[in-house]
Amino acid sequence: MITDKNGDKWYKGNLHTHTTDSDGQKTPEEVKRLYRDMGYDFLALTDHWHVNEPEDFDGMLVLSGCEYDWMKDGCYHIVGYGLVDKPALVRGDMPQKCIDEIKRCGGVATLAHPAWSLQRTDDMVRLSGVDCTEIYNSVSGYPYSARPYSGLLIDIATAMGFRAVLTAADDTHFYKDEVGRGFVYVRAPELSRDAIINAIIKGDVIATNGPFITWGTEDGYFVVRCGEGCKYVQFFSNLYYSPETTKTGAPLYEARFRLTPNVRFIRAEAVGFDGKTAYTQYCYFN
Numbered sequence: 001m002i003t004d005k006n007g008d009k010w011y012k013g014n015l016h017t018h019t020t021d022s023d024g025q026k027t028p029e030e031v032k033r034l035y036r037d038m039g040y041d042f043l044a045l046t047d048h049w050h051v052n053e054p055e056d057f058d059g060m061l062v063l064s065g066c067e068y069d070w071m072k073d074g075c076y077h078i079v080g081y082g083l084v085d086k087p088a089l090v091r092g093d094m095p096q097k098c099i100d101e102i103k104r105c106g107g108v109a110t111l112a113h114p115a116w117s118l119q120r121t122d123d124m125v126r127l128s129g130v131d132c133t134e135i136y137n138s139v140s141g142y143p144y145s146a147r148p149y150s151g152l153l154i155d156i157a158t159a160m161g162f163r164a165v166l167t168a169a170d171d172t173h174f175y176k177d178e179v180g181r182g183f184v185y186v187r188a189p190e191l192s193r194d195a196i197i198n199a200i201i202k203g204d205v206i207a208t209n210g211p212f213i214t215w216g217t218e219d220g221y222f223v224v225r226c227g228e229g230c231k232y233v234q235f236f237s238n239l240y241y242s243p244e245t246t247k248t249g250a251p252l253y254e255a256r257f258r259l260t261p262n263v264r265f266i267r268a269e270a271v272g273f274d275g276k277t278a279y280t281q282y283c284y285f286n
């Protein structure tokens with residue numbers, strides 16, 4: 001947990017995790033212990049088609065979760081967590097039904113690793129009720145796979161009307177080197193299921209590979225602050241070109257993008273000297 005300059009608390013968590021309850025390589029007990037020992041405040045176990053029980057694991061909040069995958073006319077992996085009831089789903093149920101059932105059970109519905117899934121943007125726009133999507137998923141990257149980053153795909157879908165909170169997760173299976181390489185900080189008044197879920201739905205989330213950043217709109221600018229200093233910040237908007245797209249520094253503690261009337265949406269990525277990136281949420285304008 002990190003306390004920022006305003007005194008707000010940001011809890012560290014992983015929202016997409018596998019165990020031997022599906023295709024992961026470690027038991028649920030081993031996984032919970034490992035994340036607790038790494039200093040995580042919360043963890044969602046999201047085994048394929050297996051709903052776990054929520055619990056307090058030695059001070060770490062464990063959320064009830066599940067991943068529903070569907071591969072027919074496109075590939076969809078829908079992760080649900082924060083469940084207070086068990087979704088009535090069976091293998092083969094349609095992605096939209098999975099989302100609807102997760103929501104009925106009080107969970108957060110996440111469209112997982114859209115780049116890995118080669119998600120079609122028109123399909124993303126058609127889904128209703130998606131709360132979050134993963135801009136970064138480490139098991140979808142080197143060395144196990146090759147498409148960890150979904151930013152471009154989500155930007156195109158966003159330009160088409162798709163709206164979702166951005167998260168990062170390691171989606172760990174304990175295959176090779178993915179553990180801890182994507183996670184979230186969530187700003188919440190306390191460490192409880194309700195507080196964490198409500199904050200995620202609101203978008204009080206930093207998706208990151210490591211750096212801690214804050215952002216907001218101030219005096220007609222979108223402003224990103226990197227407390228520890230970063231190598232550069234890049235802004236992603238609906239504009240094809242802007243001279244303000246990249247800000248560099250040595251190190252850079254703050255970067256600004258002027259919000260001209262033609263900016264309809266914007267987000268940013270802050271890249272550290274070690275190459276690790278933090279991702280803001282989108283700000284939307286009409």
Ligand SMILES: [Zn+2]
Binds near residue numbers: 069077
């Ligand atoms: Zn998946």
Ligand SMILES: [Zn+2]
Binds near residue numbers: 016067171
């Ligand atoms: Zn997964």
